Amino acid sequence: MTSTSTPPGLARFNTLEEHAARTALHEACASTAWAxxxxxxxxxxxxxxxxxxSDAATAELTAPDLDEAMAGHPPIGRPKPGDPTSAREQRGMAGASDELKAEMLELNLAYQERFGHVFLICATGRTGEQMRDAVKERIGNTPEREREIVRTELGKINRIRLARLVEED
Known part of the structure; x- marks a missing residue:
């Protein structure tokens, strides 16, 4: 059962000039190959x-493509200034205590040192404590296991961002 009418936000995306569509997709995910x-x-x-x-494109990202995608994400607890998307997604850290923020900074640095990239998690709807617990749990993973978790988390983030892209009018 498919609907005969395309939702307005999706119709708008479908008809965007290529450069504008590429820009919109780049805001959702920094991977050129994905876009x-x-x-x-x-x-x-x-x-x-x-x-x-999106799921298929995320699954097929090469290691350099995945690195490019991750480079577009700021560390948890430090959203990019002037980036409402990062701030909205990391809202769970906004009200965190100074102690939790300091602990998250330390954990982010330890994670980045271990894996060579930012700790990536679909932060939407998660508390600061949940994100801290996730980085503590994942820091013990093998690099191979962690790359697959990162790919899964990136896929979730991409879906949320695409939903916003095609639902906004």
Missing amino acids: RRLLAARPYATVEDLYAA
Whole structure:
């Protein structure tokens, strides 16, 4: 059962000029390869088709593509100044105690030293304590296991950001 009408936000995305669509996708995910795959598959009949394309593109990211995607994410607890997306997604750290913020900074640095990249987690809806517990749990992973968790978390983040992109009018 497919709907005969495309949701307005998705229709707008489908008809964006390529440069504008690429820019919008880059704001969702910093991977050039991911954006290129999503652009190439336009137009999308449904939002689920867009999500499926995103999931497939995320699954196929090479190690350098994944690095490029992660480079677009600030450390947890330190959203980029003037970046409402990071601030909104990391809202769980906004009201955290100074102690928790300091602990998160230490954990972020230890994680980055161990794995060579930012700690990536789908922070939407998580408390500061939940994010701290996740980094503590994941820091013991093998680099290979952690890359797959990062890929999964990136996929969740991409879906949330795409939803905002096609739902906004």
